[in-house]
Amino acid sequence: MTILQSILEALESLAANKLRSGLTIIGIVIGVAAVISIVSIGRGAENTITGSIQGIGTNLLFVFQGGSEEVRNPKPLTLGDAAAIADPFQAPSVGGVAPVLSGQAAVSAGGESTSTSVEGVTPEYSSVRNINVTEGDFISEEHILGRASVVLLGVEVADRLFGRTAGLVGETVRIEGQPFRVLGVLESKGGSGFGNQDDRIMIPLTSAQTRLLRRSTRDRIDLLVVQAISSDAVSLASDEVSQILRSRHRTAIGVDDFTVLTQQDFLDTARTITGVLTIFLGGIAAISLLVGGIGIMNIMLVSVTERTREIGLRKALGARRIDILVQFLTESSLLSMFGGLIGIGLGAVIAQVVKKVAEAQNTMIDPAIGLDTILLATLFSTAVGLFFGLYPANRAASLEPVEALRYE
């Protein structure tokens, strides 16, 4: 018997019991659909997250205060640190430095009020983070020196306060009760949900220091955004920044009171988190595949009992042990393979539904079903059928021809 013949014959006998075959594969369909949809949504989420991280820029470093727990007297980041890093002789790989103070504040205009994140920034922030304004101007040196009461509005904040995103220059908003003149509107970055780049406002760093986001010492800052001269120079720049801060903060060797993160670090972290989640959820879904496999075994056992006479006849006509074994294994693996194929289709549909639901909530998740996923699901479900078909098939192959023929 060739493989093709076995498959044709198995199809014949499965078709003879359509309802039963259909019910049997439902277990596999659900299992595979669950695995496929979860894995593809997981990958889609990973792509969305890594995409928005990559949108930050490939040559940026973020320096936060706080690092090893063992530092006895940790020092905060200061404007002095920023100036030192900006020195091209000490840090030749650094192209620009933007110190940032950040916090939350209540903003109001007319009758509307909202809460948003406030960033105190310098003019360098515009070039380092690649931020443009759609109208008006970015914060300038004069604004910094004069601690000017000017503000740049993110488009979502502008929309919430004024119901429009243009013609706002010169309007007045109140931040924590203090009046600020609108200097311009920030270009939309299109980020959403996680780290929305449009739901924020920016004011001059010095204004933030003195009036809105006061810290324990005057020149203290929350974050340094450092631009490396190129994306190849990121690790070099990271070393230089660390060196400068270690000597300025006089930390012991091996323990830093600051943390330098590159975009790669963010990417790695995000990938790890989504990867773990996907494996975890996929593993749970795989359990239902196991249940489906047991369903196949159950039905195959019934089928072997029902067809005892047929098995006896086949043996009388010269079927060897292996012929009967192959016949039943082909049936069980075909069953589960069909279940797998239908499950892949159903999983893809579920993933698309999830995509629509996510879109309705302003989150972009584009489920990614790769060829490898499809191949793996097909192979795995067929293997489930083979594994759970082994016991019933072996039972059929071991029947004694005389007794099988006599079976009523």
Added chain:
Amino acid sequence: MGDWVIEANDLKKVYKMGEVEVHALRGLCIQIASGEVVAIMGPSGSGKSTLMNIIGCLDRPSSGDYILDGERTANMKDDQLASIRNRKVGFVFQSFNLLSRATALSNVELPMRYAGVQRSRKDRARQALEAVGLGDRIYHRPSELSGGQQQRVAIARALVNSPAILLADEPTGNLDSKSGDEIMNLLLNLNKDRGTTLIIVTHDPDVATRTQRTIRLRDGLLDQKL
């Protein structure tokens, strides 16, 4: 001795039914010549079925020697026995034993599948069906055929691998007398035309009278009274 297609010496078969040992055959000796038509008769419990299973290589004797068409089967493994059944034995059963979901043609093809015949399979199956007078019914399923016709399909299936012996177990038992007669004629004609040894296990004296020789069994031995 070269003409014996079946030689059995001192065949014994013991079944264990729990604690009790059942002696189905107690040292039976028979020879059947090639081309012969033989009936095997005997009351139930006489060892008839056991003998038929051993002759058909469905079962092995507990002791004794059995040679089918020159092959000594006593120590063969299951798969070797399957191969012998496939090549040398054609079975015809009382209840036909056709696959209900397959056409007459596929049913007749079945033994050739296990023999590994690939190319000429369909043609040979068709010829076998024509030989039993069903050339116009090859795509019918068993449910669309009368009992006599179903038995003809079964005979075609038994013949298709050109076996050394045709072993029929009550071939007319499930048929009315007219179809039964036709089946007997068919079997005897096939024996005449092809020289295939025909062994019929039966209760029916009318069937037995149409054979050349009758082997009577009683309590696992040849019935010596006759």
